[in-house]
Amino acid sequence: MAGRVEGKVAVLIGGGQTAGETVGNGRATALVLAREGARVFVVDRDLVSADETAKMIKEQGGIASSCQADVTSEEQVEMAIKSCVEQFGRLDILHNNVGASVALKDGSATELETDAFDQIYAVNLRGMWLPSKHALPIMREQNNGSIINISSMAVFSGSYPFVGYKTTKAAIIALTENIASANAEYSIRANTVLPGLINTPMAIEARVSAGADRGELVAQRDGQVPLGRKMGTGWDIANASLFLHSDEAQFITGIALRVDGGRSISG
Numbered sequence: 001m002a003g004r005v006e007g008k009v010a011v012l013i014g015g016g017q018t019a020g021e022t023v024g025n026g027r028a029t030a031l032v033l034a035r036e037g038a039r040v041f042v043v044d045r046d047l048v049s050a051d052e053t054a055k056m057i058k059e060q061g062g063i064a065s066s067c068q069a070d071v072t073s074e075e076q077v078e079m080a081i082k083s084c085v086e087q088f089g090r091l092d093i094l095h096n097n098v099g100a101s102v103a104l105k106d107g108s109a110t111e112l113e114t115d116a117f118d119q120i121y122a123v124n125l126r127g128m129w130l131p132s133k134h135a136l137p138i139m140r141e142q143n144n145g146s147i148i149n150i151s152s153m154a155v156f157s158g159s160y161p162f163v164g165y166k167t168t169k170a171a172i173i174a175l176t177e178n179i180a181s182a183n184a185e186y187s188i189r190a191n192t193v194l195p196g197l198i199n200t201p202m203a204i205e206a207r208v209s210a211g212a213d214r215g216e217l218v219a220q221r222d223g224q225v226p227l228g229r230k231m232g233t234g235w236d237i238a239n240a241s242l243f244l245h246s247d248e249a250q251f252i253t254g255i256a257l258r259v260d261g262g263r264s265i266s267g
């Protein structure tokens, strides 16, 4: 039986992962897309980590390649997209996973420094748009494509404390709607995925480094999730993304899919 994204070529921006005990959203998505038949081009600022993801894919019988690029550099992003097309001949799926908050010194409205604000915008928002800028012309020529931009349920949380992450992640929804509406005529779909509380190194390790107790942090996050009283995992984000990238979602574009274990609809 053919895989759900058989024959497609996927670029995974931020397809390495923060070191830690669990799988990250980006790496899990790269692995799931490869298992379902896509050839995956893994892009990350951290080449060692991108290589590791590509190696895991190959060990599981998939096809992958990796390259280094920082999403704050347009030149590097453009090169990465070009390299993917040179190696695999096309580009069907663009998955934009890069995002950070605490690691970029995010803060409240009174604490956030302007340099940190600018850097968070360069990584989380400009870095989410640039890969589309360079992938869309290729997808338009193919008359086919799927883009997912990873946002966050922090957008809708009344208690999320930091300005940079919340505002960039909110803007990603508008960015995605804009791309979706301008490119529907080329059969290109663009959707946002909003992870809720997910047990990934990105969410846990930065806070543990900042002084949080790991056990307490995990228990406190688990306790806020209605479904099973447990955080989601990178696989939950990967499986939701797999559906949206596959042809099963061929009539779905411009949506913002909440993957949060029901947290946003419980008191």
Ligand SMILES: NC(=O)c1ccc[n+]([C@@H]2O[C@H](COP(=O)([O-])OP(=O)(O)OC[C@H]3O[C@@H](n4cnc5c(N)ncnc54)[C@H](O)[C@@H]3O)[C@@H](O)[C@H]2O)c1
Residues within 6 Å of the ligand: 013, 014, 015, 016, 017, 018, 019, 023, 024, 025, 026, 027, 043, 044, 045, 046, 049, 069, 070, 071, 072, 097, 098, 099, 100, 123, 127, 150, 151, 152, 153, 154, 194, 195, 196, 197, 198, 199, 200, 201, 202, 203, 234
């Ligand atoms: N884990 C959660 O609870 C949670 C919740 C909501 C949203 N998210 C979102 O999920 C996404 C990340 O999830 P993850 O688990 O894969 O994180 P991760 O930190 O494991 O992976 C992100 C990857 O992006 C790379 N990266 C960082 N800055 C980069 C840059 N400037 N250029 C290129 N690559 C860069 C990192 O090296 C890393 O490999 C983010 O967009 C985040 O906002 C996560």
